Amino acid sequence: MSQEPGTNGRTEQAFSQAERDAVYRAIFERRDVRSQFRADPLSEEVLLRLLTAAHHAPSVGFMQPWDFIVIDDPELKRAVRALYGEANERAARHYDGDRGTLYRQLKLEGILDSPINLVVTCDRTRGGPHVLGRDSSIDMDLFSTCLAVQNLWLAARAEGVGVGWVSILDERALARLLQLPESVVPVAYLCLGYVTEFLPEPELQAKGWRQRLPLADLLHSNGWATALKPGKDADTGSKR
Template sequence: MKDNVNRPFSEDEKSGLYRAIFERRDVRSQFLPDPIPEDVLARLIEAAHHAPSVGFMQPWDFIAIDSVAVREQVLQIFEQENEKAAGNYQGDRQQTYRSLKLQGILESPINLCITCDRSRGGTHVLGRHSIVETDLFSTCLAVQNLWLAARAEGIGVGWVSILDQDKLAATLNLPEQVYPLAYLCLGYVSEFLPQPELQAKGWRSRLPLTELVHGNTWGQPVDNIALSEALKK
């Protein structure tokens, strides 16, 4: 692979990358009980470990969780927080919210917590002087790497974000400086939905890209006519 680092991507390779991006899904309801082979899981974690990071700090660690007891504790944290979250909505919106399945903690064969060690790299990390949160941003890139690699492997990933981070950190026995950035459910699935589940169930739709691209400064139209037309396709 290292010998090919300067080789252009073939059309098939480019197509595969874009396919993984566009067909990636946040999976909650379609998990199968089949275990993920160790070599496949290792490839996913290695892909995450090759994410870019500011100052090459590599602030991530990976906690593979197959213990049912631990996952039941995490599920309890989710249920407590999910009940609180439901209170943010009223009427039909709340009813729709309660109908959504927002986790696959026990249904997936393995959970993976990707953490961010906020002390990794020492006091002065190159490139982190002005934006302290770059360690968190870098760890998010590791999550995305793993997610795309998982899609290419036919493995679904679901990010459980409705969790009390302090309780989760205590459950996973994390050191004080380590933040549990992403709690993920991983597993093979019965299907990948043709569109994101929240979109399919009418919660939100994808925003038009033409409304999100600005030219030079905020709110100004894109001067490049060719780019403007391409964004409409």
């Protein structure tokens, strides 16, 4: 479709300015929440909206490999928290000196603090042995499941709901605890709940663990060897 004069590069399919601003706000203000959860329960209506957003993620071959396990049982949450404790102790051994001290000061989960825990799984057999688009890369089902997680995360930010991804868990131990079928693997263990605040910048950045890399350092043109120089308005590594 040809571009109409005066549209500043937009077509009639583009969202309005206010709608675009809302999308980008959700992206830039999304946070991995660990310490700011409130005890307020999530309504079934809000949770269903978030799960619906997740279920509308794109997936290779339209395989939709995800399932969602909602956890609100305190005893089960404590069992998962114990798995986290074991895995976190192993992870802490990788760091020593000041780095090790900082690692041990970081709060990296909100399993017991958040009213809802959500496990997003991937059924690696869904769609049968030959899924359209998966022949060259067998892990496209896992990548697709991650897109469902991102959909949920952005929708949650729009709803004022915090999400924290607990990645420090032994996948096999978690699968046994949740009695997952052999073909199903846990991809994301998420903590969901309303929060006291969304931090102005990622917590790991604020506490000095890592900084956001400048976008300009990550752009290549027609292969790896040639850098692509962005325009002056490009994000060069903001604190958002």
